[in-house]
Amino acid sequence: METYESIREWKELNITNFLDDIVSLNDFHDQVMLKVLEVASKKMEIGSAPCDFSWFITGSGGRLEQGLISDQDHGVIYEKSNAVNDLYFQVFGAEISKGLYEVGYPYCEGKVMSSNPMWCKSFDNWRAQLQEWVKDESWETIRYLQIFYDARVLHGEGEFMHQLKSFIYEYQLQHPILLSRFSANVEHVKNVIGPVGQLLVERHGLYHGCVNLKYSGFLPYVNAIRLLSIKEGVMETSTLARMNNLIKMQKYRSLLKYSDRNFVDLLTYRLTLSQVDSYSDTHYLHIEELNKNEQKDIKRIIKGGIKLHREVIVMMKKGGHNGI
Incomplete structure (x- = not known):
């Protein structure tokens, strides 16, 4: 069974083979992160995922623009909120962040990580959060919306992300002031x-x-x-x-x-x-x-x-x- 340590060793041994091609390098980062996700899943003592979910990366990873070294930017969208699901993904999100750190991805200073409840929510709670962000006039919430728009699903159901991004697009069509913000x-x-x-x-x-x-x-x-x-x-x-x-x-x-x-x-x-x-x-x-x-x-x-x-x-x- 793979471990975070074995993934890190594999990453460090092979990553320099991809320094002449940005596409191959980002494909390699994707492979590493998916290996981490798999190990994190197996380390969950409370069983397998209780519902469908998407794990996404954002920032330079979401945009496929990572260099040799990249920090963490990621989050989770899961199907439905209830006591069991909320607890599972809270623990799972923390394990993913820990695993990525151990493999060599520094923690995100802005805390855009699955371990942060702001970036680990059910679909309905994500939609409610986006509704708050598009109406809030603060600099911070606009930054969050831009981070979310760069998100790319690495594992799981892609339709969750598509629907949430479509909400942002449709909202700005009706409220052009959002583009100005x-x-x-x-x-x-x-x-x-x-x-x-x-x-x-x-x-x-x-x-x-x-x-x-x-x-x-x-x-x-x-x-x-x-x-x-x-x-x-x-x-x-x-x-x-x-x-x-x-x-x-x-x-x-x-x-x-x-x-x-x-x-x-x-x-x-x-x-x-x-x-x-x-x-x-x-x-x-x-x-x-x-x-x-x-x-x-x-x-x-x-x-x-x-x-x-x-x-x-x-x-x-x-x-x-x-x-x-």
Whole structure:
């Protein structure tokens, strides 16, 4: 029987075989997490799952954009709430989080994990929570909605997730103000391009001389494309799959002309050039170690993301469904 320790050893032995291909790397992460889920299920002393459930991952895992090291972002949707089911999935969620940690996935600082009751609920309770989130005007609940929209079912019933995401889409059709709240939540971008076109690096600390690719590179693309996907009801979770769906629509072809190529290049740079010893390391790129062509390429990618992000935010401020 597999254990968390044996899964960790297998993961560490094999993961470096996938560092030249983001798709294969994320498929490998999926395999590891499913192995953890299987062991967690067998460790449950109160029996097997008492009802149908979905286990989903979100964040970079949900979007199929994980690097070498990734933290935990996951949750559970189970069929029906009652005393037996609630207790089972409370214990199961905690075991999953513990197992992932032991295999090498750090705990999520924001507690987006199955061990947190906020992210482990019955279908009806999830729907009630989403109804609260779409009406609440706080920054935090809008962030939660975006995290949920990036969720991808890794095990179990996919229809639960589809229905819940459809609720978000249908709600924003009737209440366009929700799109404005989404855009306000992600409006600001970390600009690392100086006034004369130079890359602005971190000046102090552990990442001195580095550019934060997460905030300056990835998030402008990820957030802009998620906004358009919510607006159009695109249910795919990966940024590239969302782009491919959106670019089929005539109104977005010009806007997204180079975005898919830029984003693929960005994923490749992170995999091949980042020096990674911890989860935080995956977000940084040491600029002085790049040649001139690579630095020029990074600036092109970052500028493209900022331009895309700016244009999408402007569109949303014009009224979302009236903007384009």
